[in-house]
Amino acid sequence: MSVKVDLDKLADALADFSFGYLITVGDDYRAHTVAVEPVLTEGVFEVGQMGSGTRRNADEHPDVTVIWPPADPGGYTLIVDGRAVVTDDRVTVTPTKAILHRRATSESAATSPDGLHDCLPLKE
Template sequence: MSIKVELDALDAALGDFGYAYLLTTGTDAKPHAVAVTPALVDGVFRIGEPGRRTGANAQVHPIVSLVYPPATPGGYSLIVDGEAELAGSELRVRPTSGVLHRPATAEHPATNPGCEADCRPLAN
């Protein structure tokens, strides 16, 4: 189940989350994940100084994702796609899309006929 998050609403959505995983891809096409604590400043995520591999990956393939894990089991993850750039020693990510997501499982009310308050189908 996914709910689109408008870019101007990211700041409000972030209140429910702590850290994120930054996902990058290297020249070998292998994914690389690191835990980060980004700050959203003027619509851009500021991550601080990236590690050697993360920085190199972002320079080669600037399309990245930030995945904020759910605060509670069964809760939503926040997934933000964006474009990364190195600005001095800081990695910055300009978001291009965001979505709240969680699996639709039989244990979750959203898959049952009596849909709970957070069941919102996406328009095609």
């Protein structure tokens, strides 16, 4: 079952991040990762121009992930799963799931049953 991503929460969260990584997989299901600066416009990430390997992977296996690392140690990582669409030399990603994730600390609220993670799903 798909969870509807809260695009307003996602847009707000993006203000804390400067760049991310687009992760695709090839036919061998090995990860292929490239640095990106996606822009969220009308609910879709414009990832921009990509090389032939990334385009081929996204076209053949459109379930992708974009990860934005935290700006500071101990900060949240933004993880967005989505569906990629390839047009010419560009890739767009429609978010299907988004979460802010970090390891729980003594100062943070543990949100997982095992107490290891502090996660904030960005869903409606």
